[in-house]
Amino acid sequence: MEPLSFTSDSVFLDRGRLYTVSMCPGMRIYGERLFTLSGTEYREWDPRRSKLSAYLTVGGKHFPFKKDSKVLYLGASSGTTPSHVADICAEGKVYCVEFAQRMFRDLVGTCETRPNMMPILGDATRPEEYSMFADSVDVVYQDVAQKMQAKILCDNMDAFNAKYGMVAVKARSEDVTTSPESIFKEAERVIRDRGYRIVDDEPLEPFEKAHAMIVVERD
């Protein structure tokens, strides 16, 4: 079990598979494999179920999450990836925004397993609806699979004064008639025009078709 140094030793690699240290030993969130080594329980982090794991698995090296980071997670769904982010930011806070009632019910259950996860029923296109939960965050992570993904990221980074952002851009959510490469370029243009710097841009194939992870920093 090798820690990945650029993740502040919060993500581990063993025979090509990624793991986080479980904050809640003995509990599975999505049927993931658990195993214990020297008294520490590790949870496998499946790149086919999580775009953040896919980003690391394809070689992405920009990882803004620290042990005490405050993270605004947009498009939390039932909490699969947010639960790994909560393991990583064990002394921080993960604000999990989801707008679908059905997913939100499952998300509440996942958040009950980790004291540093907070479920928020809200629409990521309207940061003013949930701005009362935090004055600022360190990282905005976004996986909402809807139109205007770059704008939503920047609006939330502005609203929460975030230094770092990551957005898993799903090309087909923007326009099915335009090539994914053009959509990713356009998303980057929007982000640059809003005054943010692109520090990485990784296609997520073969784990996610026509998706790219764009990593952003405020200067």
Ligand SMILES: C[S@@+](CC[C@H](N)C(=O)[O-])C[C@H]1O[C@@H](n2cnc3c(N)ncnc32)[C@H](O)[C@@H]1O
């Ligand atoms: C691809 S899923 C997210 C999966 C999750 N990030 C994970 O890795 O575990 C996208 C989620 O974004 C939610 N979503 C889409 N548009 C949204 C919006 N405007 N505000 C909040 N959630 C949104 C959807 O309901 C869906 O649950």
